[in-house]
Amino acid sequence: MSAVSENPLVPMQRRRPLQPVDVVQRTIGYVLLVLLVLFCLVPFAWVLLSAVDQNAGATVQWPTWSFDNFTRFFAAPGTPMLVINSLVVAIGSTVLNLALGVAGGYALSRFDFRGRRFFMFSILLIRVVPAPATIVALYLIMVNLQLTNTLHGLILVQAVGGLPVTLWLMKGTVDAIPLELEEAAWVDGSTRLQAIRRVVLPLIGPGLGAAAMLQFMGSWGDFLTPLVMLQSQELYPLAIGLFRAFSERDHVDWGLLAASAIVYVLPPAILYIFVRKHLLRSSLGGALKG
Structure with missing residues (x-):
């Protein structure tokens, strides 16, 4: 046995198994984080995609690539x-x-x-x-x-x-x-x-x-x-x-x-x-x- 395990003053650290409550809390945290990221990124995505879209609208859509907007x-x-x-x-x-x-x-x-x-x-x-x-x-x-x-x-x-x-x-x-x-x-x-x-x-x-x-x-x-x-x-x-x-x-x-x-x-x-x-x-x- 190692010196660490033989020393009674050094407690063994064990991971606590995940409980169902922990899984639910972690899942909710990730979902909220993803929603926050989307909330911040969607306006930037709309600006970037609409700037190179000939048929840009008020919603996010895949553009028809063109730099005509910058030319105009x-x-x-x-x-x-x-x-x-x-x-x-x-x-x-x-x-x-x-x-x-x-x-x-x-x-x-x-x-x-x-x-x-x-x-x-x-x-x-x-x-x-x-x-x-x-x-x-x-x-x-x-x-x-x-x-x-x-x-x-x-x-x-x-x-x-x-x-x-x-x-x-x-x-x-x-x-x-x-x-x-x-x-x-x-x-x-x-x-x-x-x-x-x-x-x-x-x-x-x-x-x-x-x-x-x-x-x-x-x-x-x-x-x-x-x-x-x-x-x-x-x-x-x-x-x-x-x-x-x-x-x-x-x-x-x-x-x-x-x-x-x-x-x-x-x-x-x-x-x-x-x-x-x-x-x-x-x-x-x-x-x-x-």
Whole structure:
């Protein structure tokens, strides 16, 4: 006999035979899990199949394979401009948001001033207020600044709207960088701005990527703000274009609508694939070793 079995202090572990109640519970769990998966996958399956179906309908069906829906999407007058407007607004607001967020996050992390804690929680409180509750006041402000019905006005609103989350994210990221690294750069003769560019910016990649992803997706998927701020159809983003295509016609072109949804999903998906590898990578360990 083995040493384990001879030792009376080590109990023998035996599997308890499955009881009928266990089998029923496990079966119910698997059935519920399958139903949940189907509930989540069927809408995506409809979009994918309808986008390549010439005779797409409101139900899931095997398609007659064709890319005519995508051809009609890009050939339709005004449709490419919807995509361009969405890209301009999303990229512009993301760049502005990151620039302000990095500067503000560094200041909140490295400078100790009176009221800093109150200020941080105050700006986070902005995200608690629902957007429809402030959209009228925001619209009146933009009217007084003469920034309504402009893409740069929409970029400013969306960039500032996502700034609280970016500030908190960047502050936490800068907090994780030891101040000794900057002090070493100061000793070498670098100014504070030079130390930020040479030391801090290369180390905040994961936080910067997460902030960029959140801001881009929030701006790309925003519907209420451009609906209120823009009046000219040539300035509309793709989100409003999809809504108008679905609501303003007696007959819905399901194939064209599905192809538009695929195009609408692609930019955030591509950005996620590009940023994903940077989100889990930290350069701080390599910097400390060096």
